Amino acid sequence: MKVIIRLSLTMTLFMNAGLATAGEVRLAIAANFHDTAERLAAQFEDTTGHSTRISYGSTGKLYAQIRHGAPFDAFLAADQARPQRVEQDGLAVPGSRFTYAVGKLVLWSPDPAAFNDPEDYLRSGEFRHLAIANPRTAPYGLAARQTLERLGLWANLENRLVRGESISQAFQFVATGNASAGFVALAQTRDDHDGGAFWEVPASHHEPIAQQAVLLERGRNNEAARAWLDFLRSREAQDIIRQYGYDIGDAPE
Structure with missing residues (x-):
């Protein structure tokens, strides 16, 4: 004992x-x-x-x-x-x-019919707003800008962008319907992209x-x-x- x-x-x-x-x-x-x-x-x-x-x-x-x-x-x-x-x-x-x-950048919309060809979707401009994070303060926002520049679309779409202060706010713009689609982090869509439209941006499109x-x-x-x-x-x-x-x-x- x-x-x-x-x-x-x-x-x-x-x-x-x-x-x-x-x-x-x-x-x-x-x-x-x-x-x-x-x-x-x-x-x-x-x-x-x-x-x-x-x-x-x-x-x-x-x-x-x-x-x-x-x-x-x-x-x-x-x-x-x-x-x-x-x-x-x-x-x-x-x-x-x-x-x-x-990190990995994706174009995401909760609407599964939003796009089949993401580049055609972006070029068509058939959406009201596209969400990104602020390129000046958020690296994912900078990657989104670089992607649009690579596609030759930045100048055409700039006035239709809604910019979140962070990538979380950009995601919320899309999730709540305030933007039709948006460039967000792959990690954010882990539980959400199965029922929506989703495109993993090629790494060659941005730094x-x-x-x-x-x-x-x-x-x-x-x-x-x-x-x-x-x-x-x-x-x-x-x-x-x-x-x-x-x-x-x-x-x-």
Whole structure:
């Protein structure tokens, strides 16, 4: 009996010690990654005991918040340009930046009869509005603009575009019928495109959407922040990221 009591006491002390060292990581995450990040965060918290606090938004707006002192520990952007900039600004830990996912752009409408040939649909202009994210602040919006430019349609369609502040807002424009169709992230249509019209834009139509993560200076000594970035590189996290419609990025740079 004494052995059992001592063993139970040892296990209790070990568990309490683990909880005592658990920390919190504050994350700035691009809006397109919302559903994936929620799944990852739940797994991360269950596995490590750390907690997460996440702010979602367009990559450009999150970058601006970081520059103005927002208290984030790590930044998961939808491009590589802004993580590079925070490094150049001295706001990120050198050598911590890496590509955690490669995004895919799709043209989507909830109406299955909206189009059979997506390029003909875009050229015909037989729609009232087409939704995209703001190309100035959202990488998926920039990819949408590059696609329309490649097709020679940007000038013709520019006045019929509705621009969301983030890719999430662009998606909502389409989902609610305020736009007939829109360029959104493949990950957003994971549960919605089966009953609609859907075109995965060829990667050759736009620059790669390399989504990069970086440890911010505020998180340099935060064990939970470093654990989060390590988790993103794990096979378990990569499998989840693939399930949500992304390709996997490169090794840390």
